Amino acid sequence: MAVDPFAQFKAMQRESWARFAPLATSTTPAAASLVEFADIRAGERVLDVACGTGVVAVTAARRGARVRGLDLSPVLLEEARHNAALIAAEIDFIEGDVEALPYDDASFDVVLSQFGHMFAPRPEVAVSEILRVLKPGGRIAFSTWPPELMIGRMFALTATYLPPPAGVAPPPAWGDVNVIRQRLGESVRDLRFHRDEMRVPALSPQHYRAWMEATAGPLIKLVQTLADQPQRLAQFRGEFEALSGQFFQRNFVRQSYLMTQAVKR
Ligand SMILES: C[S@@+](CC[C@H](N)C(=O)[O-])C[C@H]1O[C@@H](n2cnc3c(N)ncnc32)[C@H](O)[C@@H]1O
Incomplete structure (x- = not known):
């Protein structure tokens, strides 16, 4: 079996995302936008990749789709199973890596990822895996953070204090339409984009x-380091508060994002 050169990085990701569950209150409305889009x-x-x-x-699943979900974090997957059980939805959630999807070729009509596949260290590997499991004529759709807006700039700021390991692509590059065009390339057609906004409640930039x-x-991970x-x-905290202050308004922080959809050829 091939050795994963990014195994250590992914182990770190698995651990650092384990406390994400409360933040899913913010990604919940965005999920409705992506599913509609x-x-x-x-x-x-x-398939929901990096499903959290x-x-x-x-x-x-509430629309009647037959859904599977995959994520690195077993802690978040437990929460996902609980969420599915509350509406008696039969969703198969498994632990796994977007760079090595444990599904057969052409086994999905749609692959979705909300602020998820963008964390894979090698975009070309993630794209190849997503397109492999998608049937020809199937749709890929995802939400990502543009580099020039709140969360994209947060990642850039974080990287100045804690640079990613060599060879790890910066996540917000996935929020740039030109990069997306190039990464999806000729394997897809009918590429389209739509912007939306998430409003995260906060009493101040310091609270945020x-x-x-x-x-x-x-x-x-940065605070631990x-x-x-x-x-x-x-x-770092001063710079982060100054950044989020630019997006803070009437007790929420505006986190605008990009949605992308394409059809596999
Ligand atoms: C910002 S959270 C988004 C979770 C969820 N999609 C949502 O919108 O609430 C990012 C997720 O990506 C997952 N993740 C990061 N790298 C991954 C990888 N290589 N393969 C699978 N999941 C990954 C993390 O465990 C985490 O659950």
């Missing part, structure tokens, strides 16, 4: 920073 229909075989607590999977530090994987460098941590 992808035009999910009853009976379709749908299953917000997209459960939303698709504390909330994100408690729940968002990359920030959890800077634990014995209080001045650097304070500097």
